[in-house]
Amino acid sequence: MSQHQALGGRILTKPFLFLTAIFLVGVYFMAQRFTSGMGEVSNLNGGYAWGIWVVYDVVVATAFACGGYALAFAVYVFNKGQYHPLVRPAVLASLLGYALGGFGAFFDMGRFWQFYEIFLPGNWNFNSVMLEVGLCVATYIIILTLEFAPALLERLGMKGLLKALNKVLFLFIALGVLLPTMHQSSLGSLLIAMGHKVHPLWQTLQLQPLLALLSALIMGFSIVVFEASTSVVGFGKKSESHLLSGLGKITVGLLVGFLLVRFATLILQGKFGLIFSSGFASFMFLLETALFVVPLLILLSPAKRERGSQLLIAAVAMLLAGTLYRFDAFLITFSPGPGFSYFPSAPEIMITFGVVAFELMAYLVMVKLLPVLHSEQHA
Amino acid sequence: MKRRDFLKATLGGTAAVACSGVAEARPNLEPADNAVGMLFDSTLCIGCKACVAKCKEVNEMPPVIDGDATTWDSARDLSGDTLNVIKVYRDGEAEVKDREENGFCFEKRSCMHCVDPGCVSVCPCTAMRRDEKTGIVSHHPDVCIGCRNCMVGCPYNVPQFQYNELFGQIQKCQMCNQAGVGRIDNGQMTGCAEVCPTGATLFGPRDALLAEAKRRTELKPGETYNYPRGDVSKPYSHHEKRVPEYLQHVWGEKEAGGTNVMHLSAVSFDKLGMPPLGERSAASIAEGVQHSLYNFMALPAIALAGLTYVVKRNTDDDDKGGDA
Secondary structure (H helix, E strand, O other): OEEOOOOOOOOOOOOHHHHHHHHHHHHHHHHHHHHOHHHOOOOOOOOOOHHHHHHHHHHHHHOOOOOOHHHHHHHOOOOHHHHHHHHHHHHHHHHHHHHHHHHHHHHHOOOOHHHHHHHHHHHHHOOOHHHHHHHHHHHHHHHHHHHHHHHHHHHOOOOOHHHHHHHHHHHHHHHHHEEEHHHHHHOOOOOHHEEEEEEEOOOOOHHHHHHHHHHHHHHHHHHHHHHHHHHHHHOOOOOHHHHHHHHHHHHOOOOOOOHHHHHHHHHHOOOOHHHHHHHHHHHHHHHHHHHHHHHHHHHHHHHHHHHHHHHHHHHHHHHHHHHHHHEEEEEEEOOOOOOOOOOHHHHHHHHHHHHHHHHHHHHHHHHOOOOOEEEEEHH | OHHHHHHHHHHHHHHHHHHHHHHHHOOOOOOOOOOOOEEEEOOOOOOOOOOHHHHHHHHOOOOOOOOOOOOOOOOOOOOEEEEEEEOOOOOOEEEEEEEOOEEEEEEEEEOOOOOHHHHHHHOOOOOOOOOOOOOOEEEEHHHHHOOOOOHHHOOOOOEEEEOOEEEEEEEEOOOOOOOOOOOOOOOOOOOHHHHOOOHHHHHHHHHHHHHHHHHHHOOOOEEEEEEEEOOOOOOEEEEEEEEEOOOOOEEOOOOOHHHOEEEEEEOOOOOOOOOOOOOOOHHHHHHHHHHHHHHHHHHHHHHHHHHHHHHHHHHHHOOOOOOO
């Protein structure tokens, strides 16, 4: 009855073993972090309290994990049922991305042993954007687990439970659209309170949540295109480029929206001149903007949109654009004041690599064991 | 109503409420009724660092030794072991005190006890609190998860995490009023103000300190002025000194909503490493956005109702059933 099937095949392939090696290096440094403290393995300091563990593992990685969100929007809100085959792999990638984002937040926590304090209502500070992020991401991880549960239940043949879950799944799907809208916009709002430390070109104040949300959706659709394209190459699946080009078309609207808001804000806030007069920050801004504009040009052309290679280029550019937008705002042009500098240490980077390696390993195992990818005869 | 119209109405309504809310962001917080604070007059500071030593004593923190300077605490900046530090400004030959070019001066770094504190606003667990009466900003590690948002949310980079300890915590000046110290509640002044030999660090009620600061900026350079030591409202002694060329600017009167610890100087504050702040606190803007989106969870509730309706209809249409 399922339109999805497990890929099967060997688990211990060469890429898998390569990822295992990276993962083990990450585990080694992670062990240090949990025995000697954060200072031992990271370059975090008094001015740069947030390094790549927050900015990559949480802020960027959860945006990478917005595939499930973006597709849920398209399929269930705008009723574009034709994209249904892409949903389950996207939900799996989202689940893994968010779970590891949550884990990233945990090992970055200075007082990890009392992480539960944020879940105690008596402690809640409703002025805090971080409270919204923390609670909302935690809830969304549960929702994603429920959204992905049918794959596991099918595999285990638990038909009764599957039927019951399917009956209420619409509610979880609705939450699966609402929650990322909330916390992905909040990830942008985190920048507001940082005030002057955020470079003026990125400190858009009230517009932070909207820009963060638009860029998260752009990254969400891009990651679906990217994953589907790599599945074609990696697993020899039939190309779904007709579906992907449709997603590309949706993304055009988001890109135009993002760029309009971005530039209108700079003009209204009287910062347009800074685009060219900010030295290194100007370079980063222009690079970032180019990464948003190039895919827009590709996707505007119906002919290019139909070509898998062009679509993949556009998707990668958009993923880099969204990543750079976040890195620029939170780290690269972030300036806490004189006397502080930050570049991640090797152990810090290896911990992040280890986490990403684990995420990819888990994805590979799960698509092989569980009915995740769409079976072609139904496509 | 057609589904498309319903969707539009829901999204439009949500957006409209969100936008109208943003316009009603809250103003800066006002100083606490009985706000206490300190006035640091850079032109009086001789860099003896008695305040640094006293601060370590009160907070039971070890000295920080930089290089071979083992004679005294040589902490260069705030850290998990240093809540108060005296920094030096030097330009060119550093010939004359309190002169910007070819001169030098001293600057104190410690918690400014903001009137509208960013650290309090951003903390998810209410581990940072502004005292209702005194305005003192305190930290409560028992509920802190160590997310360090207070550090990035502080315009002055004051809260410091003890990175070198596995079970570290955030450290900051709590104006000597933390549990077990309680100097202010006991009618005493802060340790740093008590030991300052020149009155460069003065303790007292915020209004009295602000009045004293303004009085000083209105003095004629070259005149003599009788400078108080200790608590501005009941100084334990005075000393006469020539009035320097004060900047006509009391740092902390208005910056980002003002601070309870204010600074006076003859050298411009940006040279002393003070951040570029306007009068509006970033916290008030962030809270305005957050509350307009999440007040009573009304918007999320409306959005969820709309989404549930739409998703339910779209999954029911789907002949394949609702499997995701």
